[in-house]
Amino acid sequence: MSRLLKGKVLGIGLVMPSFLTLLVLVAYPVMMSVRTSLQNRAGEWSWDNYRYIFTEPLISQNIRHTMFVTIISCFFVLIIAYGIALYLRFSTRFFSKLINKLYLIPMFIPGVIAVYGFINFYRNNGWVARLIGTDNMLPIIYHVRGLIMINVWFNIPFTTMLLLSALQGIPNSIIEGARDVGATKWQLFIRFILPLSYKTMLVAITFLFMGIIGSFTAPFLIDRNAPQMLGVSMQQHFSVFNEIGQSSSLAVFMFLLSSAVGCFYIWSNMKHSKKELS
Amino acid sequence: MQQFRQVKKIGVVIGLILMGLILGACGEGEGANADGRTTISIYSTGSQNVEAYWETVIPMFEETQDEIEVNLVFIPSGTGGQSTMDRLIAAKQSNNDSGIDIYEGTLSDIIRSENEGGLFYQLDEEGIPNLSNIDESNLTGANNMAVPYRASSVVLAYNEDAVADVPDTAEELYQWIKDNPGRFAYNDPSTGGAGSSFVLTAVYNQLPDEAMNIQDESIMDDWAPGFALLRDLASSLYNDGIYPQKNQGTLDLLASSEVDMIPAWSDMALEQINTNMLPSSTKLKQINPAFTGGPSYLMIADNGVDERKQASEAFLDFVLTVEAQEVVIDQMYGYPGIRWDLLSEEDQERFSDVSDGYRIFNGGELSEELVKRWQREVAAQ
Incomplete structure (x- = not known):
């Protein structure tokens, strides 16, 4: 066996376990739900389920609500996490070192526990209300505000970690060089830091979007009863209404939304690597 | 970058553990009884107090004898309990063993079972002597197909x-x-x-x-x-x-x-x-x-295995003893399935507020x- 072939076999062999896992745990269930979504209750092929999710006003409200929450949450997470990452990268003060040690903590708190803590903290007669007075309390729990807040809280650590590693990859020499020729802070940011980190931002957006659009625990416990996030609506169709087909079609729709974002990410990556090659 | 790598490492380890668990779970067999013991599975659903009830009563039952082992499969409410009935029906239609011996359900499940040609065994005092502890009218309501063990x-x-x-x-x-x-x-x-x-x-x-x-x-x-x-x-x-x-x-x-x-x-x-x-x-x-x-009913699924039917009957018989029913009252605060007069006066007193039907x-x-x-x-x- 030639060396080249050996290398190829080794490569494929190394990829195989994760590929097979993906096939069994992701690809197969996806195919199954595509199939069930195309069958009506009698088991015949039909578009009924898709007609339902695109014509039923309840579902279109849910879809609009989901997109709203997802996009707004992504926006806030990105802004805040980028801010924290910039601060951590360029400040060497004691306070920044402290934050550097603390910001990952939310990642290690189980979701349900965090949500219950959040509810007890912000509910209409919770801790915050007791401090500032019940009358001054803005409704947060059972309101979309609360949902966006908890999404931001959940997602900041991971996003910050991603962005920070990108910013740390920018060599100090570039920044010092630019400063030496008289670049202002603003120019430094627009011309160097942003272009050198925006690819990681795309990665972060992809992760955020997929994570938030499919979330269940937080919207189930914090959001209003209607409109619902799609994850909650899907669970309701599946186990309360026993509408397996309709919940599958919702799942497929969500999958398509997520893959659209995934494709955008891959496309922008490929564009980049082509540039680097040529 | 260092932190990122560590997280990646942890991720790989977790992934491997998960894969191991999945593969391990696939190899588990149904009702293995090499040592002569019979294993039966009870499928129950409800809030957490129901799960806690079974976790108390099953060990109590297992202490009284050592031929029968009871395996609890608990499905919290709102997470698709109906699928257990679907499993029973699918098994009946394809002539397979459903792996479900005792099913906790409602009256409408009995009606559904009748429509499918009967998924459950008929119950009688020969198999379950303690049926006599139950109010007669509650049993006929369920066509003698189910035991109303609590309400x-x-x-x-x-x-x-x-x-x-x-x-x-x-x-x-x-x-x-x-x-x-x-x-x-x-x-x-x-x-x-x-x-x-x-x-x-x-x-x-x-x-x-x-x-x-x-x-x-x-x-x-x-x-x-x-x-x-x-x-x-x-x-x-x-x-x-x-x-x-x-x-x-x-x-x-x-x-x-x-x-x-x-x-x-x-x-x-x-x-x-x-x-x-x-x-x-x-x-x-x-x-x-x-x-x-309403009452919660226990039914014995017909899988065509006599041994497991008898084991299930023995278990239901135990559930209807005063001993097990006291757990319903003391731990679940539910209404007992057996007649009130079999219980202590103190217990009867405690429920006077809510037993208005x-x-x-x-x-x-x-x-x-x-x-x-x-x-x-x-x-x-």
């Missing part, structure tokens, strides 16, 4: 200090809600029985008494006045119409005094009063016409339709 109902739970004029009837309750805006809450009916009982009774209180037994979909046209009432009440509810998730959601609101009155399961409320999760000022009351409730809804799949319509017309109004 509970939805009742009104309220804060005695805050509610001066406790409603006696449903009409008075609806009026109370309007007179005291923001002080009443019922949970999202798709997530727990207390809320769905409130919705159900609000709709069926506008109809003749016997409507609750109708399974024909034509009755859905008569639901309109009930839904109009629910829409009308919405603005007087907690937070202008917030329906907390799960039965526990409204109990939490009552405990933190955010509301003064809620519909709740008698067993859950009694348990939480006793463990001080609800303040001692919490009182329970059944109104007239009553909320819904309940109504049973026999509409079958109509209850799903009711929740669907509630979501569309009341939640999203």
